[in-house]
Amino acid sequence: KNQVEQSPQSLIILEGKNCTLQCNYTVSPFSNLRWYKQDTGRGPVSLTIMTFSENTKSNGRYTATLDADTKQSSLHITASQLSDSASYICVVSEGNAGNMLTFGGGTRLMVKP
Amino acid sequence: NAGVTQTPKFQVLKTGQSMTLQCAQDMNHEYMSWYRQDPGMGLRLIHYSVGAGITDQGEVPNGYNVSRSTTEDFPLRLLSAAPSQTSVYFCASRPPGTAGARSPLHFGNGTRLTVT
Numbered sequence: 726k727n728q729v730e731q732s733p734q735s736l737i738i739l740e741g742k743n744c745t746l747q748c749n750y751t752v753s754p755f756s757n758l759r760w761y762k763q764d765t766g767r768g769p770v771s772l773t774i775m776t777f778s779e780n781t782k783s784n785g786r787y788t789a790t791l792d793a794d795t796k797q798s799s800l801h802i803t804a805s806q807l808s809d810s811a812s813y814i815c816v817v818s819e820g821n822a823g824n825m826l827t828f829g830g831g832t833r834l835m836v837k838p
Numbered sequence: 839n840a841g842v843t844q845t846p847k848f849q850v851l852k853t854g855q856s857m858t859l860q861c862a863q864d865m866n867h868e869y870m871s872w873y874r875q876d877p878g879m880g881l882r883l884i885h886y887s888v889g890a891g892i893t894d895q896g897e898v899p900n901g902y903n904v905s906r907s908t909t910e911d912f913p914l915r916l917l918s919a920a921p922s923q924t925s926v927y928f929c930a931s932r933p934p935g936t937a938g939a940r941s942p943l944h945f946g947n948g949t950r951l952t953v954t
Contacts, residue, residue, distance in 0.1 A: 729880065757940060768842070768928050768945025769881075776940075814880070824939045828880030 727752040729817050729829035737835045742805055746832045748798040748815035756818040760789055760800050763812040763831070772800070772813075805836045840864050844929050844946035851919040851953045859914040859949050861929030867944070868934035870912040871896070872904065874925040875948075881928065887912055888934060919953045926950050 729750045738744050750758070757776045761769035773784045775791040775798060782789050786809075788801045802809055815829040845860045863870065871886035883896030887906040901923060903915040912931075916923060930943040 734878075759942060761942075766947070768930070768947050769943070770945070771942030774940070774942070818939060826883070826943075828882075830878060830880045 727817070727819060727825075727827045729815055729827045731813075731815050731829040731832050733832060734830070735833040735835070737837060738805055740805060740807055740836050740838050744802050744805060744834065746800045746802075746813050746834070748800070748829055750796050750798070750815070750817045750827070750829075752796075752817040752819045752827050754820060755793060755796075756820055758791060758798050758818070759816045760787075760798075761814040761816060763814060765811070769814055802834075807836050807838060810834060810836045842929055842931055842944050842946035844927075844949050846949060847947070849949060849951050851916070851951065853919060853921060853953060855919050857916050857919065859916075859927055859929075859951075861912045861914065861946060862910050863912075863929075863931045863944070864910065865931065865944065866909060867931035868909060870906070870929065870931045871943075872902070872912070872914045873928045873930065874898065875928060876925050884914065884927075916951075919951075921953045924951060924953045 732747045759774045760772045762772050763769040773782050773789045786803045791798045812831040812833045814831045817827050819825040842863045868889045872884040873881040875881050882898050884902050885904040887893045890906050893904050927949045929946045932941045932943050
């Protein structure tokens with residue numbers, strides 16, 4: 726069964742510090758991997774997408790990496806802000822068309838002042 | 839742009855009651871889907887639709903019905919609510935086809951349902 730495992734489940738950091746969230750997957754065949762940010766009481770919003778040929782991609786203070794050989798991805802947040810407090814969800818698309826999605830359980834990040 | 843709109847935001851039901859969760863999108867997306875989100879678990883697909891008149895089951899369809907009479911609307915019906923259906927429900931949409939599969943899902947802000 727395809728699985729997406731995220732770690733840690735929760736994380737508390739001080740404002741201004743950096744952090745890295747992990748995503749390991751067993752989805753095959755791999756189409757793409759997307760990171761979503763979910764604020765409390767809201768729906769998830771896409772941060773970035775990683776395809777097979779991409780190793781790293783940045784979106785402001787967010788940098789995602791992908792190692793397709795080891796089936797691992799990470800999301801690095803630089804100089805965290807209070808507004809980064811949210812759940813971060815890793816979603817892997819399966820298949821040639823990428824229509825089948827497998828969701829990770831998310832990492833809940835709290836940034837404290 | 840409104841995006842994906844879900845109503846109601848909150849709902850409390852008694853066991854055995856039925857209700858419909860509404861979802862509407864104004865982006866002309868053909869693909870629409872319903873997920874439930876439970877603590878400690880990833881979002882799980884309930885039902886999805888690739889266009890008006892076409893629906894299919896996801897991972898956890900039991901106890902739920904859907905229909906898709908228009909491109910814009912995709913309601914989710916709970917036939918006879920059970921405590922196990924206490925959850926947060928999200929509707930999501932995206933463009934159709936291969937290109938759409940590489941597009942992000944656009945989510946509504948959810949309906950928090952409690953069944954007592």
